[in-house]
Amino acid sequence: MQDANSTLxxxxxxxxxxxxxxxxxxxGFGSFTVSIYDTAWVSLVAEKIDGHTCWLFxxxxxxxxARQSSDGSWDSDxxxxxxxxxxxxxxxxxxxxxxxxxxxxxxxxxDLDDRIARATSFLRHALQNWNVNASKHVSFEIxxxxxxxxxxxxxxxxxxxxxxxxxxxxxxxMAKFDPLTLYGNSASTALHSLEALTGRVDxxxxxxxxxxxxxxxxxxxTSAYLMxxxxxxxxxxxxxxxxxxxxxxxxxxxxxxxxPTTLFEITWVVSTLLESGFSQEVLGVDRLTKLVDIVGRAFxxxxxxxxxxxxxxxxxxxxxxxxxxxxxxxxTERDASFSTNCNVLKALLHxxxxxxxxxRQIGKLVSFICDQWWKTNGSxxxxxxxxxxxxxxxxxxxxxKIHSREETAYASLALAELACLPPLLPLNSEVKEAIRxxxxxxxxxxxxxxxxxxxxxxxxxxxxxxxxRAYVLAVRNIPMSxxxxxxxxxxxxxxxxxxxxxxxKFFTKLPLFAQSPNWKVESALIESYLYLPQLKRVxxxxxxxxxxxxxxxFDYIPFSWIGPxxxxxxxxxxxxxxxxxxxxxxxxxxxxxxxxxxxPKFAGRLNIVKDIIESIFDNLDGNHQSNGCVRxxxxxxxxKRRNLDGGRSQVNGYAASEPYEVKLxxxxxxxxxxxxxxxxxxKFVLKHPGIRPAQEAQIQQLHHEMKTFPVAHxxxxxxxxxxxxxxxxxxxxxxxxxxxxxxxxxWVHHTSSDHTSCPFAFAFLTCQISQGKETFEIAEGKxxxxxxxxxxxVMCRMYNDHGSLKRDxxxxxxxxxxxxxxxxxxxxxxxxxxxxxxxxxxxxERKCLELAQSELEKVADPMIMRTMRTFCDVxxxxxxxxxxxxxxxxxxxxxxxxxRKSVDGEDINIEYFQ
Numbered sequence: 001m002q003d004a005n006s007t008l009x010x011x012x013x014x015x016x017x018x019x020x021x022x023x024x025x026x027x028g029f030g031s032f033t034v035s036i037y038d039t040a041w042v043s044l045v046a047e048k049i050d051g052h053t054c055w056l057f058x059x060x061x062x063x064x065x066a067r068q069s070s071d072g073s074w075d076s077d078x079x080x081x082x083x084x085x086x087x088x089x090x091x092x093x094x095x096x097x098x099x100x101x102x103x104x105x106x107x108x109x110x111d112l113d114d115r116i117a118r119a120t121s122f123l124r125h126a127l128q129n130w131n132v133n134a135s136k137h138v139s140f141e142i143x144x145x146x147x148x149x150x151x152x153x154x155x156x157x158x159x160x161x162x163x164x165x166x167x168x169x170x171x172x173x174m175a176k177f178d179p180l181t182l183y184g185n186s187a188s189t190a191l192h193s194l195e196a197l198t199g200r201v202d203x204x205x206x207x208x209x210x211x212x213x214x215x216x217x218x219x220x221x222t223s224a225y226l227m228x229x230x231x232x233x234x235x236x237x238x239x240x241x242x243x244x245x246x247x248x249x250x251x252x253x254x255x256x257x258x259x260p261t262t263l264f265e266i267t268w269v270v271s272t273l274l275e276s277g278f279s280q281e282v283l284g285v286d287r288l289t290k291l292v293d294i295v296g297r298a299f300x301x302x303x304x305x306x307x308x309x310x311x312x313x314x315x316x317x318x319x320x321x322x323x324x325x326x327x328x329x330x331x332t333e334r335d336a337s338f339s340t341n342c343n344v345l346k347a348l349l350h351x352x353x354x355x356x357x358x359x360r361q362i363g364k365l366v367s368f369i370c371d372q373w374w375k376t377n378g379s380x381x382x383x384x385x386x387x388x389x390x391x392x393x394x395x396x397x398x399x400x401k402i403h404s405r406e407e408t409a410y411a412s413l414a415l416a417e418l419a420c421l422p423p424l425l426p427l428n429s430e431v432k433e434a435i436r437x438x439x440x441x442x443x444x445x446x447x448x449x450x451x452x453x454x455x456x457x458x459x460x461x462x463x464x465x466x467x468x469r470a471y472v473l474a475v476r477n478i479p480m481s482x483x484x485x486x487x488x489x490x491x492x493x494x495x496x497x498x499x500x501x502x503x504x505k506f507f508t509k510l511p512l513f514a515q516s517p518n519w520k521v522e523s524a525l526i527e528s529y530l531y532l533p534q535l536k537r538v539x540x541x542x543x544x545x546x547x548x549x550x551x552x553x554f555d556y557i558p559f560s561w562i563g564p565x566x567x568x569x570x571x572x573x574x575x576x577x578x579x580x581x582x583x584x585x586x587x588x589x590x591x592x593x594x595x596x597x598x599x600p601k602f603a604g605r606l607n608i609v610k611d612i613i614e615s616i617f618d619n620l621d622g623n624h625q626s627n628g629c630v631r632x633x634x635x636x637x638x639x640k641r642r643n644l645d646g647g648r649s650q651v652n653g654y655a656a657s658e659p660y661e662v663k664l665x666x667x668x669x670x671x672x673x674x675x676x677x678x679x680x681x682x683k684f685v686l687k688h689p690g691i692r693p694a695q696e697a698q699i700q701q702l703h704h705e706m707k708t709f710p711v712a713h714x715x716x717x718x719x720x721x722x723x724x725x726x727x728x729x730x731x732x733x734x735x736x737x738x739x740x741x742x743x744x745x746x747w748v749h750h751t752s753s754d755h756t757s758c759p760f761a762f763a764f765l766t767c768q769i770s771q772g773k774e775t776f777e778i779a780e781g782k783x784x785x786x787x788x789x790x791x792x793x794v795m796c797r798m799y800n801d802h803g804s805l806k807r808d809x810x811x812x813x814x815x816x817x818x819x820x821x822x823x824x825x826x827x828x829x830x831x832x833x834x835x836x837x838x839x840x841x842x843x844x845e846r847k848c849l850e851l852a853q854s855e856l857e858k859v860a861d862p863m864i865m866r867t868m869r870t871f872c873d874v875x876x877x878x879x880x881x882x883x884x885x886x887x888x889x890x891x892x893x894x895x896x897x898x899x900r901k902s903v904d905g906e907d908i909n910i911e912y913f914q
Contacts, residue, residue, distance in 0.1 A: 009282045012273055012473050016287050019266055019466060023294060026212055027242050028260030033452065033463040034249045035257035036074040040064050040089035041195055041220035042240055042255055044096055045227055056237070057244060061097060063253030064090050065115070072118025076126070078454050078461040081135045081144075084126050085460055088147040089220075091119040095154040120156060127160035132169070133771075136335065138459050139193045141170040146196035173334060182206050189330045191216035193459070195224035203228040213239025219255045220459070248465075257458045263298050266291050269470040276413070276474030314351060317344075318361055326368040327361075338372050339385050341365050377573040377769070378863055385410070385455060393434055398441045404453040405442055406463075409471035412438035416478050422485060422493040423526050426500075430519040432480065442472050495529045503559070510880045512873060513563065524566045528558035535581055557584050564873030571866035576768055579690050580874075583764055587709075587757045590681060594713040598674065603721065609714050612675045616682055617707045682706060685764065694767035695774060702763040705754075712754035716814065719751070724812040736809075737820050737828075744819035752816070753793035756800070758875050762789040765871055775864060776856075784856035788868065791849040792875050798842035799879030802835050842879075 022029035043060035046053055055061065067074055074090045076083025098112040145166060148158060179197075181188045183205040190197065191206075194215055203225050206215070213235040215221040226236045243259045245251050270291060273283060280288055321328045321344075329340045345365040348358045355362065372380060393399055393411070400407030412435050418424055419431045452463030503525050507513050513521055536554055561577045561584070572580070602609055685691075685706055691699065723738050740747065753759070766775045766785075776782045801808070801816040808815040816822075817834040828834060849872065857865050 008473065008476055009278070011469075012278050012282070012477075013284055013287065015269065015466065015469050015473065016273075016283060016291065019269060020287065020290050023262065024242075024246065024260075027239070027246065028262030029246070029265075030217075030243075030256060030259035030261040031248060031265060031464055031466045032256035032258050032261055032458075033454065033465075034063075034247070034252075034254030035219075035460050035462060036064065036067055036086040036254075037089045037460045038219040038223075038257050039249075039253065039255050040074075040086075040093040041223045042244070043093045045223050045237075045240065046100075047232065047237075055097075057240065057253075059244065059251075059253030060255065061093060061253075063249070064093055068115060068119070070118075072115070072120070072122035073126070075460070076122070079135075079137075080126065080130050081137050081140050082461050084123065084130060085137070085140065085143060085147075087119055087123055087126070088144065088151070091116065091123065091156070092147060092150055094119065095151065095156070099154070123158055127158050127163075130160065130162060132162040132166050137457055137461075139189075139196065140459070141166055141173060141334075142196040143193060143459060145170050146198070150198070169334075182209065187331065189216070189333075192218045192221055194218075194221040198224060198228060204230050207231075207233065210235060210239075213237075213242075214259070217258045217260060219243050219257070219259065257460055257462055261464075263295055265464070265466045266295050268467045272467070272470040272474050276478040278473075278477060314348060314358065317347075318358070322361060322364075325364065327365065336368070336372075338369070338380050341368050345369065374574045377576055377867070378569075378571050393437070396441065399438070400453075400455075402453060404455060406453045406455055406468045406471060408438050408441055409468075409475045412442075412475045413471065413478060416475075416480055419480050420485075422490050423495060423530065426495070426497055426526065427519055427523055430523075435475075435480075439475055442475060493530065495526050499555075500525045500529070506884075507559075507563065509884060510877065512567070512877050512880055516567070520566060521563065524563045525559055528562045531558040531562070531578065531581065534578070535585065538582055538585065554585070557581050557588075560584065560874055560877060561870075564870050564877060567873055568866045568870045571863055571870055576690070579688070579768060580761075580765065583685075583761060586681070586684065587761065590710070591713070591757070593677065594710070594717065598714070599717045599720075602674075606714050606718050606721070608671060609674060610711060612671060613678060613707065613710050613714070616675065616679055617703070678710060681710075688764075691764070691767035693772040694770045695772070698763070698767045698770055698775070702760075702767050705760040705763040708754045709757055709760040712751050715751045716755050719814040720812055723814045723818060736818055737822075737825055738814060738818040740819055744816065744821040747819065748794050748797055748816060749790065752797045753790065756793050756797050756875075758793035758796060759789050761875075762871065765867070769864065769867055776860060778859060781856060781859045784852050784859070785868065787852040788849060788856060788872065791845045791852060792872055795842050795845040795849060796875050796879040798838055798845065800882045802838050802842070803882030803884070805831060805835065839883075 019029070022031075039060050042057050043055070043064055045056045047056045064074070068090070069076065072087070073083050074086040076087065094112055094116050098116065151158075177190060179201045182190060182201055185208075191209055192215070194201070194203070194206075206225065207229070209215065210222075210225075210233070211217070213222070213233075215225050215236075219240060222236050222239060226233055226240070229236075240255075243255050244253065247254070247256045247259050249255055270288065274280075321331070323336075326336045326341050327344045329337045345362065348362050348365070349355050351358060394403055396403060398404065398408045399411040415431050415435050415438075419428060419435075424431060452465040452468040454461045454463045456462050456464055500522060504518055504521050507521050507525075508516070508518065532554065535558060558581055561572065561580050565572045565577060598606075598609055685702070686699075691702065694702075719738070723736070726736065726739060769775060774782075776785045798816060804813075805815055805817065807813070816838055817828075822828060822834055822837060853869065853872070856868065860868070
């Protein structure tokens, strides 16, 4: 162990020595990986020498030629925008070298015609399939269009579907740009991307903006400045020569996207090592002093905007970069950075002697970070870094899509820091094991890892070896966090672990979770309980007759979304999950209302309810743009004003006294009450803020399914009445055959599946995730998506009927096996025979569902597909639960009242929660 620690300490010191020894008094140092984009721009620099013009840096063009892929692209495997930007810049270099071959001093440039044709073909396809909105790289909107404009000089014209959208993004950004900011002395990030501003700015007026020859540490920007200045700049040329020699290309001709990055690397590496437990004595006081002096001098020179030094004040940073809701990485950024705000929060929390003077900024940062986490579907994306957590550790115990050492280090460090939080304490052994395996992976890979992973984003994606090494060392050294949390925080995160233990036993019996390790189910259940208090505070103000406190299904609604979401690597973010939980709650209440209130009250005259539903949908005003009806009210019940005749006056602003009134025997205005309730139900859904971005066609589909859902409920009640009138079906008679006017196939694919609410929920979810576009853009996608919904609803209906046969018979509810297709009265067989036949049909529907899923996967966005699989698993889970146990409580009469009780005397708060 001592030898291991000694080696670890030695590796940490060696890393700091690398930083110190790489430092150049003029240029500093940099460890960014080579960028084809910047190398291509440097290859375009030409100069007159002895009266002849020639390419100034021929090795850079050689490097570009050597790195072209067989498909014609350059470094296109990291992201869409990487392939596009790198290939655009390289293609421009090829075109210019082909147009001016004499400048190459006779050097053979290869078959440029073939190279250009392959590059052009790749670009045509890549641009046509590019999702512009998904791009996060710095200044991509002006860089791409700037390169396309330059390529048009060589008759390379690329039209693509989202070009107008890209132009609109570029124009919005350029509308805020004033060239005069480049000619003065104020800071401007545009200096880093001057190559995109050719023809828009006067490069001769920016000579004073150089820092040791570079334009904001960008080889590409410096090259553009050097090419477009009327007077040659020897200092800029010297900078580019130094970058080719001293950058990570190591004189191969390749250059990085930024150089130098001295302060960036020192602050990240030193702070990471110190935070992970390396002491100043171990790292070496003299060594640290040398590095801190480098940063300290820059900090003093830049008026405190470096963010490091000897107990600096963050005042200038706050004044410069604080925005209304967050902190900016740079003053003109388009998208806020999640990781930047995390780092600012860490910095303010460590201000000496106390951070309390920055409480307002700390509160703003916490709100921004929590809000981003709450609203983001999938992983929190960021333009600077990515972190994966416990539940998505790969089979080889690494993390990340590329099984990255660096991401494995990030995830392991995050787990080590979070392990002591109250909700994670029950998972302590799993967390420790995950960290141990992560360390094992890093130790195994360290001997073969010669280059960093490409995880960081600038103009193009890059890797950073020094920071990567620092994080790997930190994981090997950091102890598990051991913070003390007071009772107040513990109460906020209180989870009844006894109930969780019983729940695990139940859920792991379901096929959906049978292959999941217990700890994953346990972690999903723990998270579910954290949602439960908020869900119980939701007031829907729709089904006002119901006794909210006695609804037992509250407990498992959160897990019904969180558990399946875990299985699909969490495509649904917390806010969307909560919206779907609220929706599930509403649907359960609607189902309860129909069976407990509408059914008995309108027995024999259910056509009245259908007329009411028709009148509601015929008179919708189409206004879907209000704020919705969900309120979190901390336990307060809504106050209902009463009018003179004793009836309710308003609930959520909807008048109870409606023109449509039905006088029944007891003289109550039951028709008006039904209409008020159903209108509240409809308007709650249509006014939900989550569906605002949806297109009109999606809203109309939601409208249709929302109407179909209550109509199917009423039709089911009518069918139940008809079945009941056929004779005595109570008491265990399995031979009752429903005298149906339609086939079982038609019934189960329409009334019965619509009654499950699956199509309704599907329409609501697709509106939520639309982001202003069609969720499924082509015919195949739309058709397969609706096929998935149809087969899923039918399968769930069959599972439901399989599990609820006994209850349905006792309550005189129509069940699938009552249809003639299951045999005549004399040939039906036993209940088990009937269930087996129904289960085989459900298995057929499952095969159809899986086929539709596989077809949709071919045309759907991967994130959308993961969301669809989560939705399928949610619905499937309920069906599997019904097969395992009939969860729905029976309706019984007592003293004229209608109420629920458990099946076979068991509490229906679902036994596994007891």
